[in-house]
Amino acid sequence: MKWIKSKSLRLLFVVFFFVTLILPLFNMFATITTESIQNLLFTPVFGEVILQSVLVTATATLIAILLALALSWCVAKTAMPFKNILIPALTLPMLIPSISHGMGLVILFGAKGIITNLLHTSFSLYGFSGIVIGSVLYTFPIAFLMLLDVFKYEDDALYEAAQVMGVSKLRQFTDLTLVYLKKPLISAFFAVFTMIFTDYGVPLAVGGKYRVLSTYMYREVLGLLNFSNGAVVGIILLLPAILAFIIDFFSQDSQSGSNSVRLKIKASPVRDRCAAGFCILTAVLFNLPIIAFVVLSVVKKYPVDLSLSFDSILQTLQLGAGEYFFNAIVMSLLTALVGTAIAFTVAYFTSRGKQTFTSRCLHLISLVTVAVPGIVLGLGYVTRFSGSILYGTLMILVLVNTIHFFSSPYLMAHNALLKLNPNFEDIAMTLNIPKHRMIRDVLLPSTFGTLLEMFTYYFINGMITISAISFLSTVDNMPLALMIPVFEGQRLFECAAFVSLIILVSNLILKALISFVSSKWQKYLN
CATH class of the missing domain: 1.10.3720.10 (MetI-like)
Incomplete structure (x- = not known):
């Protein structure tokens, strides 16, 4: 029983x-009809939307992964100070909606943005560049945490052996670190790519006339109530995530961290200070939208009246x-x-x-x-x-x-x-x-x-x-x-x-x- x-x-x-x-x-x-498939898949406009989506997503994903790799290495592989503060600071942006990142960029770099006014210049924010920057801000913390967690289980005894054998730092990085991170990097790449490809918060805020699949679907469903067209776009949006799932499911990681040896990181003043400076600079830049939110919340009307007001x-x-x-x-x-x-x-x-x-x-x-x-x-x-x-x-x-x-x-x-x-x-x-x-x-x-x-x-x-x-x-x-x-x-x-x-x-x-x-x-x- x-x-x-x-x-x-x-x-x-x-x-x-x-x-x-x-x-x-x-x-x-x-809900998909033959007419909706013909209206979308075989039109030049829709082909352009797909191409733009892939281009902006691939660019933002590559930047986010490279930044995450560099910063997770700095945190895990150096004896830099302020780690307990910098890790939360680098991951703070993940606690706000993706559309907030796009809106933060508008507040900072828009026609009347805070930094735009301070530098007395103008930025080409809306479109490709705005979506890329906003998407990196939105997805970087996820990739950073994924790679940082992997670094925790790396066997540092291998590096000690390589150092004794006289292997250069560059060779250690290419032959040990990158080989160890091969599968986690692939997983992180597909995770970030899928997040950006399907997100419509950032493109909604800073996309302008640069159309991507997610905002196209949003317009078709909420704007035009065309569920058939929306379903066709939905299938396309599913493809990267399905591909990522298949690759991750069938490429089981044979590496194990259960027997890894964690050795004390030797201090190197120049390296540690550079790493700390890089992390601090990145944390400040990535949290600029949040700082801008604080400023806008307590001024009367930016940029007309900057007096304190609630x-x-x-x-x-x-x-x-x-x-x-x-x-x-x-x-x-x-x-x-x-x-x-x-x-x-x-x-x-x-x-x-x-x-x-x-x-x-x-x-x-x-x-x-x-x-x-x-x-x-x-x-x-x-x-x-x-x-x-x-x-x-x-x-x-x-x-x-x-x-x-x-x-x-x-x-x-x-x-x-x-x-x-x-x-x-x-x-x-x-x-x-x-x-x-x-x-x-x-x-x-x-x-x-x-x-x-x-x-x-x-x-x-x-x-x-x-x-x-x-x-x-x-x-x-x-x-x-x-x-x-x-x-x-x-x-x-x-x-x-x-x-x-x-x-x-x-x-x-x-x-x-x-x-x-x-x-x-x-x-x-x-």
């Missing part, structure tokens, strides 16, 4: 993913920011709670006990979710749930975010559960301890830190996302992040800047609270 119950739960989750992931995509594809803050609140902030907090908290619970439960079924056909299906589906861009998933939900009891409610936003961000929290839980003693279930059965008690008293306490990370990931992404929910939100349930494009469209940059700051501060408070809980838990365990 216990096995039947477990099997039933697995099947229930398979049905859940079928309804919330497979059916929405199928419904979206079903008028823009009051105006933002009068326009409903408080209500939308409440929506965002509730949506993000529910997404974090529901998503963490589902991801952990599914990870338990796929990592512990008998590996059945349904558990393997669950594992594959859980990984596949990473290959579905938010803007595509959102359109799928429109075509699938329009007219249902869910449509237009806060719960559909929670549901789409749960699926959109499912893969990373699932992998956190899956990997954490795999590391625990595989005999816990057998011991519990021998001692006649119910499985739910074993999970409650053993597995949950052992993976509590991972659960906090999963909760944080869901909450932060829930606060900053605009892609999946842009097609589904209404005036009553609209979260705060969607006010940014509204304010920007109305040229209320001061209000949009303040909204970005609210989101940033909310995420920082959440991270601080989670860090406090985590430290208390570690002290309790010790």
Whole structure:
């Protein structure tokens, strides 16, 4: 009976993913007509949009990866000072929506931007250059954290041996570092490429007349209500993520960091100071938009009147920011709670006990979710749930975010559960301890830190996302992040800047609270 119950739960989750992931995509594809394919794929204009999308995405991805590689090497391989400050500073931009980065560039380098006025010059911001810069600001922290984490598991004894053998630093970098980072670099490249290719926040803010696929789809669906054309674009937007998933799935990393040796990094004054200077300069440049948000939030009217004033803050609140902030907090908290619970439960079924056909299906589906861009998933939900009891409610936003961000929290839980003693279930059965008690008293306490990370990931992404929910939100349930494009469209940059700051501060408070809980838990365990 216990096995039947477990099997039933697995099947229930398979049905859940079928309804919330497979059916929405199928419904979206079903809207495609032969006419829409001919109107899009065989027209010069659409070919130009695809070419521009690939060009701007490839350029931004290459810059972001190279910067991430250089800065992660500086942090991991040098004894530079201020590491504990610089790492959070370099990753701070990931706590605001992508459209905020584009808007920050407008505030800084637009026709009346802060830096434009200070230098008395003009910048060609809108179009290719603006999208590239904004996309690098948006995706760099992700690539930086991915590569920095890989550096933690590198075996430094190899470098010591190479140094004893007289191998030059350049040869060590090319023959050891780059070889070790080959697969992580490929994974990071595809992850960043997919994020930029499917993002419409930055192009919406600084794209100008330079059209890319994401904004083209946004215009077709929200502007023209042409779901068939939008579905065709959605398929194209799916391709890079699917390719990335296939490459990552079938190229299992044979390297292991379990036996790596971490040696103390020898100080080198010149190298360490240069590395610190490079990181500080990058951190300052990457956080300029956030600094600009602070300035705009407390001046009366930039650049006409720079006197201290809280008028823009009051105006933002009068326009409903408080209500939308409440929506965002509730949506993000529910997404974090529901998503963490589902991801952990599914990870338990796929990592512990008998590996059945349904558990393997669950594992594959859980990984596949990473290959579905938010803007595509959102359109799928429109075509699938329009007219249902869910449509237009806060719960559909929670549901789409749960699926959109499912893969990373699932992998956190899956990997954490795999590391625990595989005999816990057998011991519990021998001692006649119910499985739910074993999970409650053993597995949950052992993976509590991972659960906090999963909760944080869901909450932060829930606060900053605009892609999946842009097609589904209404005036009553609209979260705060969607006010940014509204304010920007109305040229209320001061209000949009303040909204970005609210989101940033909310995420920082959440991270601080989670860090406090985590430290208390570690002290309790010790």
